[in-house]
Amino acid sequence: MASPSIALLTDFGAGIYVGAMKAVILGIDPSATVFDITHDVPPQAVEEGAFLLAAVIPFLPPACICVAVVDPGVGTTRGALALQTPSLSFIGPDNGLLSGAFSDAQRSAAAATDAAEPAPMPLPPAARAVRLSNTRYFRQPVSNTFHGRDIFAPVAAHLATGVPLDSLGPSVDEVLVFPPWRARAGPDGTLAGRVLSVDRFGNLVTSVRASDLPSSGMTVEIAGQHFQGLSRTYQEGPEFVLYIGSSGYLELARRDASAAEAIGARQGAPVLVRPEAAEQGASGQERRP
Amino acid sequence: MASPSIALLTDFGAGIYVGAMKAVILGIDPSATVFDITHDVPPQAVEEGAFLLAAVIPFLPPACICVAVVDPGVGTTRGALALQTPSLSFIGPDNGLLSGAFSDAQRSAAAATDAAEPAPMPLPPAARAVRLSNTRYFRQPVSNTFHGRDIFAPVAAHLATGVPLDSLGPSVDEVLVFPPWRARAGPDGTLAGRVLSVDRFGNLVTSVRASDLPSSGMTVEIAGQHFQGLSRTYQEGPEFVLYIGSSGYLELARRDASAAEAIGARQGAPVLVRPEAAEQGASGQERRP
Amino acid sequence: MASPSIALLTDFGAGIYVGAMKAVILGIDPSATVFDITHDVPPQAVEEGAFLLAAVIPFLPPACICVAVVDPGVGTTRGALALQTPSLSFIGPDNGLLSGAFSDAQRSAAAATDAAEPAPMPLPPAARAVRLSNTRYFRQPVSNTFHGRDIFAPVAAHLATGVPLDSLGPSVDEVLVFPPWRARAGPDGTLAGRVLSVDRFGNLVTSVRASDLPSSGMTVEIAGQHFQGLSRTYQEGPEFVLYIGSSGYLELARRDASAAEAIGARQGAPVLVRPEAAEQGASGQERRP
Numbered sequence: 001m002a003s004p005s006i007a008l009l010t011d012f013g014a015g016i017y018v019g020a021m022k023a024v025i026l027g028i029d030p031s032a033t034v035f036d037i038t039h040d041v042p043p044q045a046v047e048e049g050a051f052l053l054a055a056v057i058p059f060l061p062p063a064c065i066c067v068a069v070v071d072p073g074v075g076t077t078r079g080a081l082a083l084q085t086p087s088l089s090f091i092g093p094d095n096g097l098l099s100g101a102f103s104d105a106q107r108s109a110a111a112a113t114d115a116a117e118p119a120p121m122p123l124p125p126a127a128r129a130v131r132l133s134n135t136r137y138f139r140q141p142v143s144n145t146f147h148g149r150d151i152f153a154p155v156a157a158h159l160a161t162g163v164p165l166d167s168l169g170p171s172v173d174e175v176l177v178f179p180p181w182r183a184r185a186g187p188d189g190t191l192a193g194r195v196l197s198v199d200r201f202g203n204l205v206t207s208v209r210a211s212d213l214p215s216s217g218m219t220v221e222i223a224g225q226h227f228q229g230l231s232r233t234y235q236e237g238p239e240f241v242l243y244i245g246s247s248g249y250l251e252l253a254r255r256d257a258s259a260a261e262a263i264g265a266r267q268g269a270p271v272l273v274r275p276e277a278a279e280q281g282a283s284g285q286e287r288r289p
Numbered sequence: 290m291a292s293p294s295i296a297l298l299t300d301f302g303a304g305i306y307v308g309a310m311k312a313v314i315l316g317i318d319p320s321a322t323v324f325d326i327t328h329d330v331p332p333q334a335v336e337e338g339a340f341l342l343a344a345v346i347p348f349l350p351p352a353c354i355c356v357a358v359v360d361p362g363v364g365t366t367r368g369a370l371a372l373q374t375p376s377l378s379f380i381g382p383d384n385g386l387l388s389g390a391f392s393d394a395q396r397s398a399a400a401a402t403d404a405a406e407p408a409p410m411p412l413p414p415a416a417r418a419v420r421l422s423n424t425r426y427f428r429q430p431v432s433n434t435f436h437g438r439d440i441f442a443p444v445a446a447h448l449a450t451g452v453p454l455d456s457l458g459p460s461v462d463e464v465l466v467f468p469p470w471r472a473r474a475g476p477d478g479t480l481a482g483r484v485l486s487v488d489r490f491g492n493l494v495t496s497v498r499a500s501d502l503p504s505s506g507m508t509v510e511i512a513g514q515h516f517q518g519l520s521r522t523y524q525e526g527p528e529f530v531l532y533i534g535s536s537g538y539l540e541l542a543r544r545d546a547s548a549a550e551a552i553g554a555r556q557g558a559p560v561l562v563r564p565e566a567a568e569q570g571a572s573g574q575e576r577r578p
Numbered sequence: 579m580a581s582p583s584i585a586l587l588t589d590f591g592a593g594i595y596v597g598a599m600k601a602v603i604l605g606i607d608p609s610a611t612v613f614d615i616t617h618d619v620p621p622q623a624v625e626e627g628a629f630l631l632a633a634v635i636p637f638l639p640p641a642c643i644c645v646a647v648v649d650p651g652v653g654t655t656r657g658a659l660a661l662q663t664p665s666l667s668f669i670g671p672d673n674g675l676l677s678g679a680f681s682d683a684q685r686s687a688a689a690a691t692d693a694a695e696p697a698p699m700p701l702p703p704a705a706r707a708v709r710l711s712n713t714r715y716f717r718q719p720v721s722n723t724f725h726g727r728d729i730f731a732p733v734a735a736h737l738a739t740g741v742p743l744d745s746l747g748p749s750v751d752e753v754l755v756f757p758p759w760r761a762r763a764g765p766d767g768t769l770a771g772r773v774l775s776v777d778r779f780g781n782l783v784t785s786v787r788a789s790d791l792p793s794s795g796m797t798v799e800i801a802g803q804h805f806q807g808l809s810r811t812y813q814e815g816p817e818f819v820l821y822i823g824s825s826g827y828l829e830l831a832r833r834d835a836s837a838a839e840a841i842g843a844r845q846g847a848p849v850l851v852r853p854e855a856a857e858q859g860a861s862g863q864e865r866r867p
Contacts, residue, residue: 005315007308013778014303014592016630019585019615020637026583026611027639033315034613035323037308043779044834052305059309059428059438061316072834075811139637144810146824149637200302201332232433233364246435256333256361294604296597303592322604324612326597341594348598348717348727350605489591490621521722522653535724545622545650 003160004063004089005033009053010148011041011070017146021067021153024139028157037066044072046095047116048267050178051196054100055247060088067148067156068092075144080132080151081175082159082168083123089165091132091156093147099178101127107180118176133169181249183208183273191273195222195265196249202258206271208250214275221272222252223265292449293352293378294322298342299437300330300359306435310356310442313428317446326355333361335384336405337556339467340485343389344536349377356437356445357381364433369421369440370464371448371457372412378454380421380445382436385465390416393469407465422458470538472497472562480562484511484554485538491547495560497539503564510561511541512554581738582641582667583611587631588726589619589648595724599645599731602717606735615644622650624673625694626845628756629774632678633825638666645726645734646670653722658710658729659753660737660746661701667743669710669734671725674756679705682758696754711747759827761786761851769851773800773843774827780836784849786828792853799850800830801843 006025012018018039025032037056041049049070060066071078071093079094083101090098096118099107106124123129132151135142137158142150155168183193183206193207204222213230220227220242231241234253240262245251250273252259260266295314301307307328314321326345330338338359349355360367360382368383372390379387385407388396395413412418421440424431426447431439444457472482472495482496493511502519509516509531520530523542529551534540539562541548549555584603590596596617603610615634619627627648638644649656649671657672661679668676674696677685684702701707710729713720715736720728733746761771761784771785782800791808798805798820809819812831818840823829828851830837838844 005319007312009305009308011778014616014618015778016587016616016634017777019587019613020634022613023585023615023634023637023639023642026613026642027637030583030611030639033319035308035311035315037312038303038305040303056305056309056312059312059316061312061319064312064315073811073813076813143824145812145821149824199306200300200304233362234434235362235365243434246432246438258332294608296601298594298597322608324597324600324604326601327592327594329592345594345598345601348601348605350601350608353601353604488595489589489593522651523723524651524654532723535721535727 003029003031003033004065005035005061006156006160007035007037007060007064007066008039009037009041009049009056009066009068010039011043011045011049012039012148014039017148020146020149024149024153025157028154029160032157032160041070042267044070045267046070046072046097047178048197050097050099051181053097057088057100062087063089065089065091065156065159067152068097069148069152070097071095071147074147079172080147081129081172082132082155082165083127083129083175084165085127089159091152091159094131094176096176096178098175102177104180104182107177116178118178120174121177122174123172128165129172129175130165130169131172134167137163137168181207183212183271185212189214189275193271193273195267195269195271198260198267201253202260202262203245203251203253204259204265204269205245205247206250206252208271208273210244210248210250213250213273217276219274219276220250220252221274223263223269225263227252292318292320292322293354294324294350295445295449296324296326296349296353296355297328298326298330298338298345298355298357299328300332300334300338301328301437303328306437309435309438313438313442314446317443318449321446321449330359331556333359334556335359335361335386336467337486339386339388340470342386346377346389351376352378354378354380354445354448356441357386358437358441359386360384360436363436368461369436370418370461371421371444371454372416372418372464373454374416378448380441380448383420383465385467387464388467391466393471396466396469405467407467409463410466411463412461417454418461418464419454419458420461423456426452426457470496472501472560474501478503478564482560482562484556484558484560487549487556490542491549491551492534493541493548493554493558494534494536495539495541497560497562499533499537499539502539502562506565508563508565509539509541510563512552512558514552516541581607581609581611582643583613583639584734584738585613585615585638585642585644586617587615587619587627587634587644587646588617589621589623589627590617590726592617595726598724598727602727602731603735606732607738610735610738619648620845622648623845624648624650624675625756626775628675628677629759631675635666635678640665641667643667643669643734643737645730646675647726647730648675649673649725652725657750658725659707659750660710660733660743661705661707661753662743663705667737669730669737672709672754674754676753677756680755682760685755685758694756696756698752699755700752701750706743707750707753708743708747709750712745715741715746759785761790761849763790767792767853771849771851773845773847773849776838776845779831780838780840781823781829781831782837782843782847783823783825784828784830786849786851788822788826788828791828791851795854797852797854798828798830799852801841801847803841805830
């Protein structure tokens with residue numbers, strides 16, 4: 001049977017750091033299938049990295065070993081984890097980056113609000129996690145600033161070759177997890193969210209979920225500007241297009257241009273969704289299902 | 290026998306979209322060899338993507354399955370294709386992006402000029418194409434904005450595992466194709482072309498082909514500036530260097546710097562090649578064969 | 579036994595050039611495991627490319643074939659090499675880029691100073707090298723400007739399939755090598771070095787080695803600004819952090835930001851390390867071992 005694949009997500013960009021991780025992996029498991037999720041997480045943006053990882057998790061191959069490294073606390077006392085769910089394995093720092101390994105229901109316990117800080121929460125019954133401490137599976141010497149190369153990559157490769165999870169270190173019962181990305185509903189039905197990520201096209205991905213949108217029309221305010229109507233494709237609407245993106249969140253695009261540049265919005269910008277009264281719902285673009 | 294390789298070309302840049310496609314492919318065909326042609330096609334630049342793909346096609350491995358996604362019309366009524374030539378397979382939107390699968394002779398029929406719009410043209414006898422419609426080979430649910438992940442990637446992986454082309458959908462007889470990239474010759478022998486692409490070094494790749502260059506000397510005008518002489522390497526000439534690039538087109542480089550920045554030219558800038566009378570041919574740099 | 583892996587390092591950036599090299603490799607050796615070290619070497623920066631390659635070499639898998647292309651002299655009379663050490667193979671231009679294949683002791687003979695120019699030096703006994711000249715292993719026709727695709731990639735693939743080094747061309751006894759990257763010690767104990775590279779985070783990697791640092795405290799001057807104290811992680815220190823990077827060189831980071839931007843320093847900026855007298859050593863941050 002083929003080795004499981006190893007997927008990498010980091011904020012290392014285009015330099016040599018990812019190459020060094022791949023070199024270490026292939027030195028331990030020459031038959032590994034290594035692929036990149038992305039290395040373009042903004043530097044040290046742990047929560048955005050967690051969100052981007054969560055967006056790809058539903059598509060990962062069975063038994064995939066996912067190594068994620070956005071790790072401003074590298075070399076400090078922050079923990080390092082290997083975590084297994086019934087279908088996937090995750091390796092990375094214990095700083096919230098692996099939040100997507102948990103379901104929303106599990107993560108809801110972590111905090112009451114759409115906070116940007118991770119909180120400790122117990123592992124669900126189906127998952128197992130260990131703190132990486134068995135130096136036998138590290139590359140020696142371990143640097144203080146590059147655990148991706150010296151700890152996470154070699155541990156992933158050893159896991160791919162069949163080393164059992166329990167060999168990597170002692171079990172842990174709690175890990176740091178971000179609350180679900182989801183806009184909060186106010187008493188008047190207004191949803192208050194934020195921009196979670198900006199993609200290569202300048203499309204703004206918000207924390208507002210399709211399932212939370214009002215069933216009648218709505219006005220969406222992002223970075224102080226107002227947009228109406230929900231489109232199905234980028235080609236609808238004269239300029240700006242609101243639509244449900246490929247991860248199930250409300251997004252704003254500008255036709256053939258960057259919405260982020262056009263309205264001066266970036267990661268973290270506030271997003272408000274105000275339902276329209278039924279009699280006002282006919283304005284703007286047609287609502288599609 | 291090894292699976293055929295799967296090559297990817299998109300305008301998705303460095304974010305998670307390419308990673309999601311690879312995850313889907315490896316979930317269907319764990320033994321697939323996936324590699325990147327480029328993901329740096331300028332956003333939504335269908336013609337430039339087609340040109341860049343065409344430049345790499347002669348080098349693709351036998352039986353390679355090439356997935357190309359530059360797709361501003363995603364989710365609209367634009368078609369989606371799988372196309373097979375005797376040596377390669379192509380999967381992508383029917384918007385001209387796959388033009389390089391056809392020979393120049395075939396593409397010349399598509400339009401009379403160096404136009405930037407694709408036109409429908411019949412498939413040559415040796416090629417077969419189907420419209421992707423069999424949802425059995427799609428990933429469900431299919432999003433409206435990310436067919437790369439939900440249609441093109443899984444179809445490519447199924448093709449790699451041996452699913453026959455005909456299973457993917459009904460045959461089509463016509464696909465959209467850009468005319469050949471080639472400068473037009475005026476009555477006085479002047480060639481009128483344009484800049485097709487700018488590479489990482491700031492080198493300008495023009496639509497003027499080596500085989501169309503005048504046999505005597507020439508003056509080349511790009512973005513209103515004039516250049517003379519044809520060099521063989523980047524090290525010749527004091528500053529700017531005209532040379533035949535690795536795809537057979539006339540290019541302009543600036544020694545140890547970016548020609549594009551230096552003269553303020555970008556994709557689409559007009560290029561004029563004027564033949565010199567023989568008596569003037571001695572000026573500028575020596576012409577090499 | 580699996581084929582050896584093929585690692586690529588270039589200054590080709592995100593465009594199609596790397597994809598063309600991979601296509602050529604997989605056309606010759608469909609079972610090759612190809613991975614990227616980096617393609618983000620600054621354009622035509624041969625010495626920085628050599629430094630970055632040297633930083634990854636200790637981590638390459640056994641028998642790895644490393645193809646490196648930073649090659650402003652492509653198409654001129656500069657040589658092209660394949661070089662084998664007991665554990666690795668290297669393929670690239672003979673311009674100093676492959677310096678990391680040699681030990682410091684070997685490279686010290688190349689020049690007396692921390693010069694930025696490579697010098698010819700004899701091969702050590704354990705290494706073998708040939709000048710690439712057997713066109714049978716090239717892709718035809720060979721372009722003048724893209725030997726990565728037409729010479730280096732196909733030669734690497736043939737080597738991976740078992741073609742012996744000696745078949746590639748005649749032996750060479752000397753190759754161009756940069757002197758070791760190492761700050762010079764002045765008579766008063768001051769170390770004079772420079773910034774060798776800036777990474778994605780804006781961290782400045784200097785030519786000052788950990789082993790050369792004064793055992794008492796020190797003041798470090800980079801681009802005219804002064805820093806003190808040596809930290810172990812990015813989280814120490816209020817703003818700027820001096821630390822030993824993952825390749826054993828002194829680095830400067832700015833906490834959660836770019837040190838390069840903050841102080842306006844780039845590759846080549848001068849670095850001075852002045853030892854402090856013991857009685858002054860208590861200022862600044864605590865020194866860690």
